[in-house]
Amino acid sequence: MDLQATKIKLNVSKLVVGVTSIVSLFEFFVLPESNSIDITLIFHHIQLFFTLALALKPYFLPKSYEARVSAGICVLLVLIDLPLDLYQQVLNKRVVDSMTFTSSVTNNTDNDESHTDTKIELNFANFRWELLLFAAFLDLTSHYGISHNVRTYLWRNVESDSAGRLQVEIYTKLQHQSVRWHLEEGTGGRLTKLQSASSDFTYFLRKMLLKVIPEWLYLFVSIAHLAIRYPWRITCIVLLTTGFLVIAKFLLSLWKSSFEKINKKDSKAKMKKSVDALLNYETVKYFCKERYEVDRFKEAFQESILIKFNSKFASTTSWFLENVVRTVGQTAAKMWCYWMVLGDSGLTLGDYVMLEAFFWSTYEPFESMSWMYEWGQKVIINAADVADLLELTPEICDDPNAPNLEVAEGEVRFENVSFSYVPEREVLSEISFRVEAGKTMALVGPTGSGKSTVMKLIFRLYNSSSGRILIDNQDVTKVTQASLRGAIGVVPQDCVLFDDTITNNIKYGKSTDEMSQITQDDVQHAAKCACIHDAILEFPDKYDSKVGERGLKLSGGEKQRIAIARTVLKNPPILILDEATSALDTKTERKIQSVIKNICKNRTSLIVAHRLSTITHADEIIVLKAGRIVESGSHEALLEKGGEYASMWLEQLEKKDHETVTS
């Protein structure tokens, strides 16, 4: 692809030099300084288009047999339509000629001089009905007739094959990107943008293949026919007009787009903020910012309307100017033709009618030219994002031939693990610990000390910068992600649920293969273990209640318990609980703690907790501070030591005493 891209680059560079000088002249005379045209950018876009087309080739070329046959028939129909369209014009000419009779009449003037006049009379004696009917038949079958319908029908096979494949590939790529990538890119809006970009790209290619290219081919074939069949002067006029039109259309399109460029970005950004404000409706309400947001929307909307109408005005002006060029050229050609028909050039009225129709048909390719320019720009910019994504290798990927993780005991070991989210700041430094199989280990420490990060590394959401993480002596980076994550159950700090029923959210804990085998009893059993069953029965639709976007229809505690139920259902050998009960009241927390103790029994468990009273039962407690282990041991041992843990414990006891006294 690189070699082809370089070739394209070279050819485009040559073109740039030529066209830049013409455009500079146009810019100098016509455009205000602020609207100057970046011609190198336009050629960069053309180059990008071909590079992108090469990169996306595997996706837009049909793969299935049905799609390939359909694409082949479509192209064949387009090629057959070309000569048929031209032949239709010839037939029309012959029909007109069959009903006219041209004669020369010699007149004597007063000065005894004589001159010859051409007289055209109607004569239906030789009228060719059969040609008229054949022309009508071609009209109904070729190009815009049945052929058009057949092409549109068949093309859906091609598009569902290629665009469908591309969209699934985009979605797959997004799903496999790392957590870091999702955090940085903001996936939701991007998915919509990328999917519409891919369908725009396939739509553009379809239009090019089935409409724009055939129209231009038709124009060239018609001009060739004109040059062979008619006097060279007419061909010259048509070529000159065509040339003028191409240049005028190109320059006017640039002029038009320079209007659109102004403030478009700014206005788009403002409109985006308005949408953002609508999505964050809760924050808007908390800060009483409705009026402020409405004003911002009003400003953005008015700006976008102005831009729209400025560009509409530019469109109509450019359309008018194109019309002037075309009308002048065509009228000159028609006049010439008219004199020739009246003279003794051998041209007939049928020729005049045919040329007139031909002039009209030359209009379409020029229309598609401006469409091509406008759409091309849009498509290229968006398709570049698609191509970038498709080439992106996920930060976390399995080694080729990586084996599955085999969990026999479930021992977890950290060996000198260091980690940074960004190079400038190390979040974990030289962490080493061992959680024996079936034991419970708790991680405590001040906020931001790196507790959740330890959990994320076990789950391999990130790779550690140095050191090793081992499960039953197998390095987590050397085994498949699916087997690793299948062996670990996690209740995260922020439990986000899907906008689906409670049942489906709990079922999500099981692997894809097992999901269909889960019964409602299994779901209810898990919910009972997580102490949420009774609360669910209070909801109007019980287990079929929808939890709303990101589970917003549920309280924090309810969400956490559904997440626990999900993990209970998964029944993994290793369990990670990251502040799993932080959103619960003391009574429910106490209840669920006994459940958690039960769940943790006989499986390796890692618990992150702020409330130390919830982890006193842990076999080992590790105290993290600024990414380093400062203490470790059992609850009693750490209290006896009188260090960091003991002071945290005392602090929490005092707080609790104070709360009891004040309440």
Ligand SMILES: Nc1ncnc2c1ncn2[C@@H]1O[C@H](COP(=O)(O)OP(=O)(O)OP(=O)(O)O)[C@@H](O)[C@H]1O
């Ligand atoms: N995606 C991220 N990119 C950059 N820095 C991050 C990211 N996630 C966390 N951090 C930083 O890493 C540090 C450790 O975060 P971590 O979430 O592990 O802390 P924690 O001990 O679990 O805190 P808390 O008890 O408040 O949940 C924090 O300073 C945090 O700002």
